[in-house]
Amino acid sequence: MANSYLKSESKKLATWYFTVAATLFGAQLLFGLVAAIQYVMPGFLFEILDFSVARMLHINALVVWMVFAMFGSVYWLLPDETGIETVGIGMGKLLFWVFTAAVTVVVLVYLFIQVGPADETSIWFIHEGREYIEAPRWADLGITVVALGFVANLFMTGMKGNRSGIVTVLMADMIAFAGLYLTGMFYTDNISVDQFWWWWVIHLWVEATWEVFVGAIAAYGLITMIGAHRKVVEMWLWIEVSMLFGSGILGLGHHYFWIGTPEYWWEIGALFSALEPLPLVAMFIHVLYDWGKMQGEEDAKGQEISVITNKPAFTWFVLNAFGNFLGAGIWGFFHTLPQVNLYTHGTQFTSAHGHLAFFGAYATILVGMMYLAVQGKNGIKVLNNTKSTVWATSMIVGGVVGMTVALTIAGYSDVIISRAQMGATWAGYFDAQGTTWLVQGMVWRLLMGVVTFVGFLFLAKDLLSIGKATHHVR
């Protein structure tokens, strides 16, 4: 790009990843809207783009945009952390195009072919029909190659350059992230075994490796945006890693309550998943503590200027501290104990938790990284908010929180009527679906989904134009 201030090839590659990520984020919201409309108007696109397809695109776009943004974030911070250009950048660029092309083909197949016959060819070329990791097997293999290339770049750069604590954590974390994907790549007739390993990918990604990734990114952000002291930040990071892996790895047990696995998972899952919110509290305190500390040092000099060098990005980082704790921590803890989970899992309550957790824990910080990239690309010293920044942030956050509240209320109807009173039969299921609480909850979810989507349009506009605004310090 002609007007780019970026000298680093790694950072240029990062902006490519962020661009695709933002586009897929839009696609995620769009297909989410289709699915939300179908809850309110079941005939909408019936037998054209059914709920199953809309939802598959909704959740797959979510996973893939986050993975794109995660790769982008690492390529962005590597030159800063290691002090050298990323090794193997040519391979990185090639793999970027392979990844983007593969995702495009997969999406087109989901949209236009949708389902195939019950044989292995469908598993290889259409989709695997396993929530979140539906990608057909050819794409699985491709994703593995792309992930290995990415991890190789990270390791080669980390070994050669100055290896900071943040890079060390990322090296360990990303190799676990890539390795865990392999546990979801085989077929078995035994659905209990199927679900057992499926959770190794889903849980150990989302509640272990992704959370540690967020810790590392938050640490990087605090150093870059408010000049937090590296030693303090990295100490927090190691404490967070201990707590996140210490609770998250065995917290896997809370998914093994009811899938055919032995009863001892009740106790293991209950204990460790009850501990899972603790590191999120730590991350929350960490961000606010460092911010207050750095601003306090500045204020003590008698100068009343903000220490924050990127206002929009820092807003999203602080939202991450709140959102991660609320969505993953509180909403997760609500229904994590087996006594409660027996009635709540697989209801709209799970959906409420899922929406706020994915948004709060991951979307927020990754959007923040996108703003950091915009700042770097335009050579800006202090990036200020625009009106679009404020609209985008308020509408997206308001929309997601609104959806979460609506789904939580709908979830109570689901839990109490369908599960507790009616014993989870089909008749009980539809009784709950027809209650005013659930019906109105779904209408509010749709309205709040629209708010979120409009907020996304502001975000897209802002990311494309904020660099040209004149009120920044250059």
Add this chain to the structure above:
Amino acid sequence: MAKRSVWSDNRFWQRTAAWITGFASVLLIWLTFDTSAQISMGTDADIQNGVTKRVPGPTVINYKITYEMNKKRQHEIPVIGGMNAEGTSAFQEKEKFFGRDDWSEQEAGELLHLGKLASQTKNCMNCHTLLGNGAYYAPDLTKAWLDPAWGPEGSMMGMTSKETKEEAMAEFLQNPSQYPTHARMMPNLGITAEEAKGLVAFLKHMATIDTNGFPRNFGKIQGAVNGK
């Protein structure tokens, strides 16, 4: 050099992180070996010998399946072929499945294989919930085989004009939009007769998995919302 506290030493926290992660991983791997052994699929010989497995072999489709409260475990468990004095599977009472109760291990295995494949290729999980996982747009299928809607007092046999539960299910799966059971309809997924048979076998097999009492009180409460 001034004395430094271990609590502010990054090396200490780095080692702590490594040890805790290592310990948790080793424990998980150890538990995985134990769980894998417990959830591996049983065989026809197990059923013949009266051995209860958490995930029984495919030939359970030859037997009558129920879901009964177990006094010792204090929750419902799947019971195969009637209940014995201890409240567990007796493996005695058979039940015809598509007209036969002598499906061999190989035949039943092939049917289950086809059904499990169909459940994935037809994308069931993105509307339904299986073992409590999946989407919430359509009913949970974990114990669908035992759902009163498909039983003698339910509406589905009459609606599809079929004599048996499995035939009604297979008919519905092949022509779902012809039998509108709710405003939220199931779309036609091009399920063939053979695939439908496999799917029903998969559903019957899934109903026999010991899910530690999930779903609670399944099918035991009639008319609770509008009842007393």
